[in-house]
Amino acid sequence: xxxxxxxxxxxxxxxxxxxxxxxxxxxxxxxxxxxxxxxxxxxxxxxxxxxxxxxxxxxxxxxxxxxxxxxxxxxxxxxxxxxxxxxxxxxxxxxxxxxxxxxxxxxxxxxxxxxxxxxxxxxxxxxxxxxxxxxxxxxxxxxxxx
Numbered sequence: 476x477x478x479x480x481x482x483x484x485x486x487x488x489x490x491x492x493x494x495x496x497x498x499x500x501x502x503x504x505x506x507x508x509x510x511x512x513x514x515x516x517x518x519x520x521x522x523x524x525x526x527x528x529x530x531x532x533x534x535x536x537x538x539x540x541x542x543x544x545x546x547x548x549x550x551x552x553x554x555x556x557x558x559x560x561x562x563x564x565x566x567x568x569x570x571x572x573x574x575x576x577x578x579x580x581x582x583x584x585x586x587x588x589x590x591x592x593x594x595x596x597x598x599x600x601x602x603x604x605x606x607x608x609x610x611x612x613x614x615x616x617x618x619x620x621x
Contacts, residue, residue: 479564479567480499482568483503483563483564484497486518486519486567487563492515503560506556507556507557510550513549523580527541529584532596533597533600534555534558565595569582572615572616590607
């Protein structure tokens with residue numbers, strides 16, 4: 476399994492949260508299709524010190540729906556699981572490119588000129604925003620300024 480995939484797996488809570496080891500993108504894809512356990516949301520929220528509002532917005536899931544999901548503790552839908560994977564990927568990439576989780580947390584929460592002066596957490600609400608954030612992180616990783 477590639478380094479970034481390992482990092483995404485860790486963001487999702489690893490084997491403890493997912494209930495299985497993942498050794499390939501195909502296996503992770505299968506987990507997303509069957510629906511991730513809701514505990515993954517708590518793993519991300521606690522690991523990144525996110526508020527419910529930040530998590531809700533970054534996943535484009537209404538706060539009331541997110542709260543209900545957390546209370547009921549069932550598996551997420553495939554669509555919601557894909558959104559969570561998208562968030563975990565950006566978090567893993569941000570931590571990798573910026574050098575530490577603490578610095579990545581600050582970067583994600585600050586408006587970014589390259590993103591139209593919105594925060595990266597806000598930008599990732601859409602697929603286009605995810606791509607833009609990944610491009611900015613790529614510039615950071617390869618010596619550009621963003």
